[in-house]
Amino acid sequence: MFVQINDLHFSYKGAQAETIKGFSISITKGEIVSLLGDSGSGKSTILRLIAGLEMPNQGVVVVNDCVCCDDCQFMPPEQRGVGMVFQDYALFPHMTVEKNIRFGLHKLSRKERNERVEEMLTLVNLSEFRHRYPYELSGGQQQRVALARALAPKPSLLILDEPFSNLDTSLQHRIRDDLRRLLKQTGTTTIFVTHDEEDAEALADRIVYLGEGKIKKQIMTENNKTFNPQIPCFV
Amino acid sequence: MNWYAIKRQLNGWAILSFIALLFIVLPGIVVLVELFAPVNENWQHIREYLLPTYVRNTLFIMLATGVLTTVIGTSLAWFVTVYEFPFRRFFKWALILPLAIPPYIGAYTYHGILNYTGVIQTTLRNEFGITVDQTYFNIMTIQGTVFIFTLFLYPYIYTITRAFLHNQSSSMVENARILGRGSWDIFFTVVIPISRVAIIGGVSLVLMEVLNDYGVVKYFGIQTFSTAIFSTWFGMKDTSSALKLAGTLMILVIAILTMERLVRGRKQFSYATTKVKPLKPRQLNGWHRYAVFGYVATIFGIAFLIPFVQLVAWTVLTFEQVFTAEFFRLVWNTVSVAFIATVIILVFALIIANYTRLFPSNMTRVISKVTTLGYSIPGAAIAIAVITLFLLLDEWVLNVALALDLGQTFVFRTTLIMLIFAYVIRFLAIGYNSIESGFEKVGKSFTEASRMLGWGTVQTFFRVDIPMIKGAIMSAFILVFIDIMKELPLTLFLQPFNFSTLATQAFKYVSDEKIHEAALASIVIVLMSGLLIFVFHKVLDKEAD
Numbered sequence: 001m002f003v004q005i006n007d008l009h010f011s012y013k014g015a016q017a018e019t020i021k022g023f024s025i026s027i028t029k030g031e032i033v034s035l036l037g038d039s040g041s042g043k044s045t046i047l048r049l050i051a052g053l054e055m056p057n058q059g060v061v062v063v064n065d066c067v068c069c070d071d072c073q074f075m076p077p078e079q080r081g082v083g084m085v086f087q088d089y090a091l092f093p094h095m096t097v098e099k100n101i102r103f104g105l106h107k108l109s110r111k112e113r114n115e116r117v118e119e120m121l122t123l124v125n126l127s128e129f130r131h132r133y134p135y136e137l138s139g140g141q142q143q144r145v146a147l148a149r150a151l152a153p154k155p156s157l158l159i160l161d162e163p164f165s166n167l168d169t170s171l172q173h174r175i176r177d178d179l180r181r182l183l184k185q186t187g188t189t190t191i192f193v194t195h196d197e198e199d200a201e202a203l204a205d206r207i208v209y210l211g212e213g214k215i216k217k218q219i220m221t222e223n224n225k226t227f228n229p230q231i232p233c234f235v
Numbered sequence: 236m237n238w239y240a241i242k243r244q245l246n247g248w249a250i251l252s253f254i255a256l257l258f259i260v261l262p263g264i265v266v267l268v269e270l271f272a273p274v275n276e277n278w279q280h281i282r283e284y285l286l287p288t289y290v291r292n293t294l295f296i297m298l299a300t301g302v303l304t305t306v307i308g309t310s311l312a313w314f315v316t317v318y319e320f321p322f323r324r325f326f327k328w329a330l331i332l333p334l335a336i337p338p339y340i341g342a343y344t345y346h347g348i349l350n351y352t353g354v355i356q357t358t359l360r361n362e363f364g365i366t367v368d369q370t371y372f373n374i375m376t377i378q379g380t381v382f383i384f385t386l387f388l389y390p391y392i393y394t395i396t397r398a399f400l401h402n403q404s405s406s407m408v409e410n411a412r413i414l415g416r417g418s419w420d421i422f423f424t425v426v427i428p429i430s431r432v433a434i435i436g437g438v439s440l441v442l443m444e445v446l447n448d449y450g451v452v453k454y455f456g457i458q459t460f461s462t463a464i465f466s467t468w469f470g471m472k473d474t475s476s477a478l479k480l481a482g483t484l485m486i487l488v489i490a491i492l493t494m495e496r497l498v499r500g501r502k503q504f505s506y507a508t509t510k511v512k513p514l515k516p517r518q519l520n521g522w523h524r525y526a527v528f529g530y531v532a533t534i535f536g537i538a539f540l541i542p543f544v545q546l547v548a549w550t551v552l553t554f555e556q557v558f559t560a561e562f563f564r565l566v567w568n569t570v571s572v573a574f575i576a577t578v579i580i581l582v583f584a585l586i587i588a589n590y591t592r593l594f595p596s597n598m599t600r601v602i603s604k605v606t607t608l609g610y611s612i613p614g615a616a617i618a619i620a621v622i623t624l625f626l627l628l629d630e631w632v633l634n635v636a637l638a639l640d641l642g643q644t645f646v647f648r649t650t651l652i653m654l655i656f657a658y659v660i661r662f663l664a665i666g667y668n669s670i671e672s673g674f675e676k677v678g679k680s681f682t683e684a685s686r687m688l689g690w691g692t693v694q695t696f697f698r699v700d701i702p703m704i705k706g707a708i709m710s711a712f713i714l715v716f717i718d719i720m721k722e723l724p725l726t727l728f729l730q731p732f733n734f735s736t737l738a739t740q741a742f743k744y745v746s747d748e749k750i751h752e753a754a755l756a757s758i759v760i761v762l763m764s765g766l767l768i769f770v771f772h773k774v775l776d777k778e779a780d
Contacts, residue, residue: 077683150688
């Protein structure tokens with residue numbers, strides 16, 4: 001499996017109860033998985049654990065054959081090769097669109113870097129806005145910058161936290177179709193979190209229903225033409 | 236927590252923070268250890284005959300100043316926020332200006348105005364032939380001390396309360412108005428209760444300043460802890476007893492801070508929403524308008540305008556005599572030492588604030604609390620603790636040098652290092668608070684975004700964190716710089732031989748009964764502070780937009 005998460009447990013500091021109680025999932029390469037649940041179901045926490053922004057009490061996270069964390073090691077977020085789009089996008093306000101996208105490309109040579117920035121700007125269709133600052137963009141454009149920035153370093157896994165929560169409804173529909181096309185086009189393995197069933201159905205191959213820090217059920221969506229019953233379900 | 240969790244806590248940030256913290260705590264430990272050392276005969280004498288006076292005077296000044304600054308500070312904040320009256324926009328800023336006049340400068344200026352040869356009595360004698368009873372014009376009393384502290388310290392309460400009222404109160408006050416309450420009623424039933432936390436915060440700042448002061452009480456000859464520590468130390472040559480007094484003072488401070496926490500409790504009233512709708516000032520009619528204007532203008536007049544004009548007059552009088560090459564050296568000394576200390580403080584503050592922010596735990600919470608402790612230790616206590624510490628250090632260096640046969644050694648206590656060290660201890664809290672709130676405002680998501688893009692904590696710090704809190708760093712710089720520039724007790728007792736700043740030179744002139752000559756140095760301090768305060772509020776205003 002491309003992404004393998006086993007028996008993840010987590011509790012916030014000072015909290016008595018565990019927020020995440022034994023979460024496990026396997027994801028194949030290129031699959032788009034949606035974590036669906038009400039607020040407080042722990043869905044964003046799972047993303048933060050995968051990203052390395054929080055440290056689990058126990059459990060194993062493996063991404064692309066690289067053990068990100070288990071009982072005796074913890075890899076900091078910058079070494080995991082996971083890309084993330086934040087709920088509020090977190091675009092650096094002191095950098096232009098182009099600089100934001102370039103930010104994660106420090107491991108490439110200058111030439112490769114320029115090429116990659118061009119590629120990403122074209123991909124999200126923002127070439128003409130390259131010199132704008134984030135506050136000079138609309139919500140939809142900001143989201144595309146955030147996506148381009150996260151995809152630019154070619155992460156092995158992309159995670160999105162409530163990608164549509166800051167957009168108005170009409171924009172939401174168009175963008176989620178674009179987003180799916182883009183993710184499939186780049187073959188990016190993706191996990192995203194939402195509380196909107198419609199979003200999940202439109203974007204994901206598989207929907208994982210969460211409740212009280214555990215998986216309630218999983219279903220394959222209409223999108224997933226090649227429905228594969230072999231994918232194990234940990235319920 | 237398992238072992239890699241512990242390892243994760245022990246990184247470069249943690250180690251640097253611990254080192255910085257050690258510096259802060261060391262003098263405190265020196266003082267507290269001495270508190271439990273065996274007592275000598277002198278200390279018994281001090282405790283029996285002198286300590287009650289010190290305690291009584293200190294407590295009286297604190298209590299009276301606390302009450303008066305609260306009344307003046309909150310009433311001004313209320314008037315400026317809620318009512319429209321002539322020159323309101325001017326006063327909104329101008330009422331902060333007394334903060335630019337350090338109390339010791341205010342003290343000798345008022346003494347100069349009111350004494351026998353001062354402008355008031357001279358005018359009365361020469362123009363009207365009236366000779367007044369000197370007791371009515373003697374400001375060098377405990378009441379006079381309270382008067383001075385009140386005038387020049389009320390802005391602490393005014394600024395905090397005004398900011399709070401401006402940001403938080405509009406809907407509550409408007410609702411109360413709709414419900415038919417009158418202004419007077421609203422002030423006591425709504426405004427005072429909701430701004431209690433802000434007011435208490437301001438008052439505790441005022442009290443810390445009162446306890447820290449040395450200049451005013453020394454000049455007025457009032458026996459308080461500050462003066463007692465120095466007179467025991469230099470007059471009686473009894474370091475042990477002086478340290479004991481400092482320790483007693485620190486316990487008093489800790490008691491005040493604990494009380495503040497208790498009174499404040501969990502009652503931190505603020506809205507969950509960040510949308511701020513400022514209160515629209517209401518037009519005042521008839522005589523009310525002029526009454527409010529008169530009150531506000533009177534406070535501004537006696538707390539800033541009168542002393543300022545008097546200082547200008549004296550400066551003109553003595554300008555040629557004082558404005559020499561030596562004076563430029565004073566300015567240079569003041570600015571350069573304040574600059575170096577401020578930069579060191581900001582570096583420490585940034586490291587500690589970033590550490591406590593990135594790795595929240597009980598440990599970092601303690602570190603954060605201890606970092607802010609230095610500001611509550613009065614200058615007198617820090618001064619004696621630092622000297623004691625540097626004596627030990629120099630002795631140790633000497634012993635090592637003798638053992639290794641190195642000959643000439645470095646003596647720390649005759650250098651600026653000692654003074655800068657003391658500044659860092661005392662003013663780190665100011666820089667830290669400002670930077671910490673800057674970090675709080677921008678949140679953690681930018682840092683997290685940077686780390687998700689492959690940058691470690693150090694690179695993220697320079698490429699994202701610092702640019703994001705530029706405004707907070709700037710205001711931290713201004714606040715710390717002003718405080719160091721006008722600082723008196725630490726500088727007075729820790730400055731190296733042949734080194735003076737504007738503040739200490741002004742105080743030296745005054746001690747030599749040369750009040751007029753002190754004016755130029757004082758006015759430079761006032762102007763620089765005033766200018767920086769103005770820039771600071773501009774920065775804040777811009778950030779609020």
